Amino acid sequence: MKITRLSSLSEPALCPRLVIKVGSALLVGADGAPRRDWLAALVGEIASARGRGQDIIVVSSGAIALGARKLGLTKGGRGSLADAQAAAAVGQIALAGLWAELLGTHGLTAAQVLLTLEDLEDRRRYLNAAATLGTLLGAGAVPVINENDTVATEEIRFGDNDRLAARVGQAAGASGVLLLSDIDGLYDRDPREAGAQRIPVVRGVTPAIHAMATGGSSSGLGSGGMTSKLQAAEIAEMAGMALGIIDGRPSAPIACALEADRGTLFLPRGRKPARKAWLGGRMRMRGAVHIDAGAASALARGSSLLAAGVTQVEGAFARGDAVAVVGPDGAVLARGLSEYDADECARLMGHPSRAHEELLGYAPRSALIHRDQLVLL
Ligand code: GLU
Numbered sequence: 001m002k003i004t005r006l007s008s009l010s011e012p013a014l015c016p017r018l019v020i021k022v023g024s025a026l027l028v029g030a031d032g033a034p035r036r037d038w039l040a041a042l043v044g045e046i047a048s049a050r051g052r053g054q055d056i057i058v059v060s061s062g063a064i065a066l067g068a069r070k071l072g073l074t075k076g077g078r079g080s081l082a083d084a085q086a087a088a089a090v091g092q093i094a095l096a097g098l099w100a101e102l103l104g105t106h107g108l109t110a111a112q113v114l115l116t117l118e119d120l121e122d123r124r125r126y127l128n129a130a131a132t133l134g135t136l137l138g139a140g141a142v143p144v145i146n147e148n149d150t151v152a153t154e155e156i157r158f159g160d161n162d163r164l165a166a167r168v169g170q171a172a173g174a175s176g177v178l179l180l181s182d183i184d185g186l187y188d189r190d191p192r193e194a195g196a197q198r199i200p201v202v203r204g205v206t207p208a209i210h211a212m213a214t215g216g217s218s219s220g221l222g223s224g225g226m227t228s229k230l231q232a233a234e235i236a237e238m239a240g241m242a243l244g245i246i247d248g249r250p251s252a253p254i255a256c257a258l259e260a261d262r263g264t265l266f267l268p269r270g271r272k273p274a275r276k277a278w279l280g281g282r283m284r285m286r287g288a289v290h291i292d293a294g295a296a297s298a299l300a301r302g303s304s305l306l307a308a309g310v311t312q313v314e315g316a317f318a319r320g321d322a323v324a325v326v327g328p329d330g331a332v333l334a335r336g337l338s339e340y341d342a343d344e345c346a347r348l349m350g351h352p353s354r355a356h357e358e359l360l361g362y363a364p365r366s367a368l369i370h371r372d373q374l375v376l377l
Helices: 004-009 037-050 063-071 080-106 116-123 124-136 162-172 226-238 255-261 274-281 291-302 344-350 353-360
Strands: 019-020 055-060 110-115 140-148 176-181 242-245 264-266 286-292 310-314 322-326 334-338 375-376
Touching: 004 242, 004 255, 004 264, 019 037, 019 162, 019 344, 037 055, 037 176, 037 255, 055 080, 055 124, 063 080, 080 110, 080 124, 080 140, 080 291, 110 124, 110 322, 116 124, 124 162, 124 274, 140 162, 140 255, 162 226, 162 274, 162 322, 176 226, 176 255, 176 264, 226 242, 242 255, 264 286, 274 334, 274 375, 286 291, 291 334, 291 375, 344 353
Parallel strands: 019 055, 019 176, 055 140, 110 140, 176 242, 286 322
Antiparallel strands: 242 264, 286 310, 322 334, 334 375
């Protein structure tokens, strides 16, 4: 039994653990106040899912939008990083309080988890976050997660909760991620154009699929848009999770969209080993190595990356940092953890392994990126 349609996401046997991501525009009205009745109905759906035996993790936006109103900030609190940080500090308390209160009416306990990008990019911190989520779910709580916007600076932000939701799902070993949006899925062109068609099922986020995504968030309240949803779908597919996009605007949106199969479902690819999926889902690369066609086909056959096939080194990375591997056509083929720093890579590139000891002045490692530390995209 596999996830084949949107309704599979509500079946505990197919999807025992589900991440539900709720965008700012759904949670916060145009007046800046929380949309309480809508949220109460959604929490009712979460309670039913729990009743069926599904573990639910919520990724909730809305802190910046809620806080901006309380502080009287313009542009929904997104005018500057300082505004967003301050708004999030104020809004997050209200947001968490609301979730705790409404989940509590169904006898459910909310658990607030605030994460930064680095919490999930660093392997040790990622495993720590994964363990905490496991403990919370095991104890019956509903984790309510947001980015820790108050301490995140521009360079170290997820910036959107779509990718955060996919990374969280991966950390928590979820089978599915459901993005509640202000549109009912991915369209083959700008949905405002006449004749635009919704794509019900996507098998693989190919360049053709990327070409369908247009623009940023239509509401102006969140920061997502279809581009970040596709990036989330790529993370999900590599982690062996299904990802659905549905219209979150109706009251109790999940049951109606899933039953009517109305939305877009991105099917999972085969689940990669956990460490490789984590590596493939990493968002920040410290540099890149460009390789020739011979090295590219060796990687495709499952080999490690040798310095002989490297043609160019970019960035100032250290040993153990994540780097992108770029093929001769300029496309990123793989990601991996480098066995050398950028200077050493530059010294070794183009040279066969037997020359490395002399070039480095010490005993070389077996490869520039070992195949165990490499994930093909
Ligand atoms: N973390 C942001 C907030 O709570 C939302 C990010 C997004 O728009 O996806 O307001």
